[in-house]
Amino acid sequence: AQSVSQHNHHVIxxxxxxxxxxxxxxxxxxxxxxxxxxxxxQHLQLLLKYFSGDPLVKGIKGFEAEFIKSKFSFNLRKPSVxxxxxxxxxxxxxxxxxxxxxxxxxxxxxxxxxxx
Amino acid sequence: NAGVTQTPKFRILKIGQSMTLQCTQDxxxxxxxxxxxxxxxxxxxxYYSVGAGITDKGEVPNGxxxxxxxxxxxxxxxxxxxxxxxxxxxxxxxxxDRGLYEQYFGPGTRLTVT
Numbered sequence: 001a002q003s004v005s006q007h008n009h010h011v012i013x014x015x016x017x018x019x020x021x022x023x024x025x026x027x028x029x030x031x032x033x034x035x036x037x038x039x040x041x042q043h044l045q046l047l048l049k050y051f052s053g054d055p056l057v058k059g060i061k062g063f064e065a066e067f068i069k070s071k072f073s074f075n076l077r078k079p080s081v082x083x084x085x086x087x088x089x090x091x092x093x094x095x096x097x098x099x100x101x102x103x104x105x106x107x108x109x110x111x112x113x114x115x116x
Numbered sequence: 117n118a119g120v121t122q123t124p125k126f127r128i129l130k131i132g133q134s135m136t137l138q139c140t141q142d143x144x145x146x147x148x149x150x151x152x153x154x155x156x157x158x159x160x161x162x163y164y165s166v167g168a169g170i171t172d173k174g175e176v177p178n179g180x181x182x183x184x185x186x187x188x189x190x191x192x193x194x195x196x197x198x199x200x201x202x203x204x205x206x207x208x209x210x211x212x213d214r215g216l217y218e219q220y221f222g223p224g225t226r227l228t229v230t
């Protein structure tokens with residue numbers, strides 16, 4: 001079964017610092033990759049996604065992620081974080097589960113705290 | 117569109133009680149999902165459905181049941197609540213038409229079993 005690893009449980013940054021959150025997955029076939037964000041007390045929202053094509057994908061709010069197939073990685077980046085980026089970030093992998101169905105497997109999440 | 121809606125927002129149950137968590141989507145998505153979220157554990161898939169009348173188990177189905185009589189509604193049933201089912205439950209939906217695999221999430225139901 002596929003799995004998703006997020007290396008950092010909690011990251012604390014000052015405003016304007018650069019961000020990189022690691023995500024590695026274990027699945028040898030074709031994958032669709034996602035980053036979701038969960039602001040305090042809210043539900044998950046899609047930040048960005050990769051299906052195919054350019055491995056550098058840009059999402060909302062200045063986030064981007066790079067798919068490196070050889071490293072099974074899909075790291076999330078932002079050049080300059082803001083206090084409003086304080087949230088929990090989840091990496092997820094969508095693979096075909098059989099009979100036309102798909103299953104999304106989530107990492108355990110990385111909590112980001114941005115200090116003003 | 118309201119998207120994915122869930123009721124109730126909060127609920128406290130006593131051990132052994134039963135309840136149904138409601139989930140509705142108005143996007144005509146054929147896929148629907150139930151997850152539970154526990155602190156530091158990410159989201160775990162409980163059950164999913166690929167269309168009306170079709171459901172299947174996810175990673176952590178024990179203690180839960182689902183049904184999908186229509187495209188729009190996908191309730192999650194807890195028959196005999198246990199403290200281990202204290203969690204936040206999220207319903208989600210998606211469509212694979214035209215390669216749209218992203219999932220849209222509801223606001224969640226926070227359940228406490230004591």
